[in-house]
Amino acid sequence: MSAAKPRSISLINPRDLHSSIARAFSAFESSADLRGVHCLVVTSGLSGSPFFCGKLISKYAAIGNTAAARSVFVSAPHSRSNVFLWNSVIRAHTQNGMFGEALDIYGQMRRTGLPADSFTFPSVVGACAGLRDLEMGRLVHDHILEMGLASDLFVGNSLINMYARLGRLAEAQESFDRMPAKDLVSWNSLISGYTANGEWQKSVEIYDELRISGFVPDCFTVESVLPVYGALGASEEGQVIHCLVNKIGIDKDRLVNNGLIAMYSRFQNLVHARRVFDMMVDSDIISWNTMIDGYVQASHFGAALGLFREMLTRLQPDLITVTIALRVSYHVEDMKFGRSTHGYILRNGYECDISADNVLIALYSKYGNLKASRMVFEGMTCRDLVSWNTLIKGYVQRGCFDEVKELFSLTKKSDIKPDPVTVVSLLKVCTQLGDLIHGKLLHGYATKTGFNESLFLRNAVLDMYSKCSSLEDALKVFEEMETRDIISWNTIISGSVLNGHCSLGLEKFVRMNTEGVNPDTATMLAVLPACSILAAKRLGKGIHACTFKFALESDLPVGNALIEMYSKCGNLDDSIRVFNHMKNKDVVTWTALVSAYGMYGEGKQALRAFMDMKGMGIVPDHVTFVAVIYACSHSGLVEEGLAVFDRMEKDYGITPNIEHCSCIVDLLSRSGRLEEAENFICGMPVKPDVSIWGALLSACRSKDATAIAERAAKRIIELDGDNTGYYVLVSNLYASTGKWNAVGKVRNSIKAKGLKKDPGYSWVDIGGKTYVFGSGDSVEQSKEVYKLLEELAVLMAKEGYVPDRKFVLHDVEEDDKREMLCGHSERLAIAFGLLNTKPGTPLQIMKNLRVCGDCHTAIKYISKIVQRELLVRDANRFHLFKDGTCSCGDHW
Numbered sequence: 001m002s003a004a005k006p007r008s009i010s011l012i013n014p015r016d017l018h019s020s021i022a023r024a025f026s027a028f029e030s031s032a033d034l035r036g037v038h039c040l041v042v043t044s045g046l047s048g049s050p051f052f053c054g055k056l057i058s059k060y061a062a063i064g065n066t067a068a069a070r071s072v073f074v075s076a077p078h079s080r081s082n083v084f085l086w087n088s089v090i091r092a093h094t095q096n097g098m099f100g101e102a103l104d105i106y107g108q109m110r111r112t113g114l115p116a117d118s119f120t121f122p123s124v125v126g127a128c129a130g131l132r133d134l135e136m137g138r139l140v141h142d143h144i145l146e147m148g149l150a151s152d153l154f155v156g157n158s159l160i161n162m163y164a165r166l167g168r169l170a171e172a173q174e175s176f177d178r179m180p181a182k183d184l185v186s187w188n189s190l191i192s193g194y195t196a197n198g199e200w201q202k203s204v205e206i207y208d209e210l211r212i213s214g215f216v217p218d219c220f221t222v223e224s225v226l227p228v229y230g231a232l233g234a235s236e237e238g239q240v241i242h243c244l245v246n247k248i249g250i251d252k253d254r255l256v257n258n259g260l261i262a263m264y265s266r267f268q269n270l271v272h273a274r275r276v277f278d279m280m281v282d283s284d285i286i287s288w289n290t291m292i293d294g295y296v297q298a299s300h301f302g303a304a305l306g307l308f309r310e311m312l313t314r315l316q317p318d319l320i321t322v323t324i325a326l327r328v329s330y331h332v333e334d335m336k337f338g339r340s341t342h343g344y345i346l347r348n349g350y351e352c353d354i355s356a357d358n359v360l361i362a363l364y365s366k367y368g369n370l371k372a373s374r375m376v377f378e379g380m381t382c383r384d385l386v387s388w389n390t391l392i393k394g395y396v397q398r399g400c401f402d403e404v405k406e407l408f409s410l411t412k413k414s415d416i417k418p419d420p421v422t423v424v425s426l427l428k429v430c431t432q433l434g435d436l437i438h439g440k441l442l443h444g445y446a447t448k449t450g451f452n453e454s455l456f457l458r459n460a461v462l463d464m465y466s467k468c469s470s471l472e473d474a475l476k477v478f479e480e481m482e483t484r485d486i487i488s489w490n491t492i493i494s495g496s497v498l499n500g501h502c503s504l505g506l507e508k509f510v511r512m513n514t515e516g517v518n519p520d521t522a523t524m525l526a527v528l529p530a531c532s533i534l535a536a537k538r539l540g541k542g543i544h545a546c547t548f549k550f551a552l553e554s555d556l557p558v559g560n561a562l563i564e565m566y567s568k569c570g571n572l573d574d575s576i577r578v579f580n581h582m583k584n585k586d587v588v589t590w591t592a593l594v595s596a597y598g599m600y601g602e603g604k605q606a607l608r609a610f611m612d613m614k615g616m617g618i619v620p621d622h623v624t625f626v627a628v629i630y631a632c633s634h635s636g637l638v639e640e641g642l643a644v645f646d647r648m649e650k651d652y653g654i655t656p657n658i659e660h661c662s663c664i665v666d667l668l669s670r671s672g673r674l675e676e677a678e679n680f681i682c683g684m685p686v687k688p689d690v691s692i693w694g695a696l697l698s699a700c701r702s703k704d705a706t707a708i709a710e711r712a713a714k715r716i717i718e719l720d721g722d723n724t725g726y727y728v729l730v731s732n733l734y735a736s737t738g739k740w741n742a743v744g745k746v747r748n749s750i751k752a753k754g755l756k757k758d759p760g761y762s763w764v765d766i767g768g769k770t771y772v773f774g775s776g777d778s779v780e781q782s783k784e785v786y787k788l789l790e791e792l793a794v795l796m797a798k799e800g801y802v803p804d805r806k807f808v809l810h811d812v813e814e815d816d817k818r819e820m821l822c823g824h825s826e827r828l829a830i831a832f833g834l835l836n837t838k839p840g841t842p843l844q845i846m847k848n849l850r851v852c853g854d855c856h857t858a859i860k861y862i863s864k865i866v867q868r869e870l871l872v873r874d875a876n877r878f879h880l881f882k883d884g885t886c887s888c889g890d891h892w
Contacts, residue, residue, distance in 0.1 A: 164193020603635025
């Protein structure tokens with residue numbers, strides 16, 4: 001029996017053949033399968049069929065083989081006259097991101113004279129959008145108009161999408177408006193365009209129009225709208241759309257759920273965000289990253305860390321995940337976790353992007369490992385401006401100013417150009433170094449480059465000039481600023497106070513309030529010290545009232561500053577009242593109270609407060625001990641002060657510094673134990689400086705211990721300090737003992753060093769106006785003031801007062817010395833106050849320097865004669881003179 005012959009392919013029913021090939025197209029799973037189908041088409045004699053050629057082109061495009069798709073098109077008979085095949089091959093290239101080739105093929109099609117149709121243009125317009133070629137897109141749009149296809153739904157949608165992606169929203173809107181019929185794709189394209197370009201409100205408006213028009217949103221609509229509500233903080237509208245998601249049945253869509261997590265995270269509604277996350281059955285890396293980042297944005301770093309660790313047990317993190325983890329490490333100050341995350345990146349072969357490397361630089365810089373920061377920086381294949389700024393900032397924070405200058409010079413040689421953030425970092429260097437010259441050069445650079453328009457930078461310039469003692473330049477910058485924020489006002493106020501212009505600082509504060517700018521904590525901490533220095537009691541009370549108006553009264557630093565302000569303005573009772581009303585107290589609060597008691601010579605109260613503080617579990621610091629010993633010194637509590645000094649190191653492990661030792665010298669010296677004070681200096685645990693010897697010398701002058709005083713003066717001259725006050729003490733010593741040649745030498749030394757003596761002045765506030773007096777001044781009501789002082793001098797002499805002429809520091813006759821003593825600034829201020837206030841009312845006088853011994857004695861007599869309380873604040877403390885005595889007990 002003969003073998004059966006194979007049936008000829010020509011004998012197969014054509015309908016069966018077509019069905020067989022169609023099934024083969026549907027069933028292919030690999031490129032090899034597709035090549036097999038392609039052979040079947042050719043061997044079946046169907047390679048000339050536009051339908052099967054189109055199928056082959058689209059299938060090759062689907063697997064990314066555009067070369068094979070192009071080959072099918074070229075080999076197909078009559079392909080150049082078949083618009084369907086042209087459309088197929090153009091679409092194949094557009095779908096695979098080969099936008100230039102797609103446009104080239106479209107150009108070839110145009111040259112054949114074959115007219116494009118409504119299926120051609122969506123792919124061509126998409127290619128223009130992919131290339132971001134607006135000019136070509138507009139040319140294709142003209143072709144569409146020529147063909148009369150602008151009203152076609154698919155073509156119109158492609159135009160909306162193209163213009164939206166290219167940021168030409170007006171043209172996208174115009175294309176949308178001209179469409180006679182629209183579908184959901186039309187609306188989604190326009191909404192997503194506005195969203196992508198940050199036009200949040202317009203996105204909402206178009207979405208509202210969509211709903212009014214009767215369209216039901218789909219997942220693409222919701223994905224475009226959710227970021228809008230998150231950006232606008234529209235939490236109620238966001239919850240409404242979440243309800244809609246559930247209602248229309250797209251609550252299982254992963255992209256929608258990711259969008260909901262992101263939106264709720266923007267609202268910091270992490271409960272809802274986590275609920276959506278936990279209900280997802282197909283969460284992906286984006287879901288986890290979004291949820292973790294939500295916790296980070298809300299500063300819930302512990303929750304972020306916990307979720308990150310849970311994620312490690314379920315799926316592999318990507319670079320975005322580990323970058324977020326690095327940010328967590330930065331905020332929780334967990335260097336170990338940060339290093340381990342960096343190690344994880346290196347072990348798993350992640351190629352860090354700029355963002356991750358920048359976080360690593362910031363992380364290592366924060367922990368002071370600038371070597372590691374620099375290694376990350378140097379290892380970066382690509383750096384942006386943030387990279388440079390982050391490393392520069394790290395060096396600035398650690399005081400590595402040479403490295404800052406080096407990096408800045410390197411930026412000039414690189415393609416990176418400094419921005420305002422860079423300049424601000426460099427200005428901080430100049431500020432910390434007090435380098436006004438380079439600060440001015442940077443200001444000039446900022447002006448030249450246009451950076452000076454940045455408010456952030458201008459505030460830094462203000463700060464630099466203020467802290468480099470160039471208040472005039474700071475004021476000029478401030479007045480030239482078109483816009484100012486609270487930082488601008490705080491900087492100029494604190495700068496004025498810092499440079500000794502407290503009245504100007506207070507004027508700026510008043511102007512700030514007039515211009516409607518609300519103060520904050522920093523404002524109060526800038527302006528209250530000005531009140532303290534000027535003893536501006538009335539304005540200080542007004543500022544205290546402001547703290548209630550602006551809800552700052554419970555702020556701990558503000559409360560601490562108020563205690564100090566009232567104490568320095570002569571209101572100890574108000575200081576105590578503020579202290580008692582404070583709900584929270586820290587070591588600064590208690591130290592401020594101890595200092596307040598010390599200023600008024602209430603040493604026992606200061607010690608009681610110190611004991612109460614320890615009883616409350618507050619651990620004293622080195623400043624507290626300075627305040628306690630100071631209080632003992634000004635109250636004659638010598639043994640108590642020495643005991644506190646002894647316990648400071650034994651009980652609290654605080655090593656005495658120069659301030660503590662200076663207080664001990666002052667404590668011993670004021671009580672007349674000058675030799676003991678000198679011996680203490682010689683055995684001090686730290687090397688004595690001019691402040692130590694100055695404290696001894698100051699006490700020697702009032703105790704007439706000439707030998708010790710001269711040894712102290714010799715030490716001061718040997719140490720060659722630049723503090724004018726100590727040279728003046730030495731000069732005064734020689735003047736008081738009549739050694740005028742020695743006085744001349746010291747004064748010549750002061751001139752040679754370019755030092756200037758701070759002039760003594762006193763002031764008194766009467767009726768809200770401050771009157772300032774200098775020694776020997778011709779003052780307001782001068783005739784009446786000097787007449788009253790002469791009358792008082794006569795009455796004082798009758799009471800037994802004898803002028804101590806050694807406090808006149810000029811080589812003049814004895815009678816002239818007596819007249820000079822009468823002209824000291826504090827006496828002028830007291831006389832003026834007595835003339836301009838009602839008899840019997842208390843009077844408060846302020847002096848910038850220490851009250852001299854003769855004036856201290858004289859004021860005691862005056863208080864007895866005029867029967868008034870005279871409260872005098874000098875550079876050291878308050879003196880309450882009453883009925884011929886002083887609250888200091890002569891411990892001043």
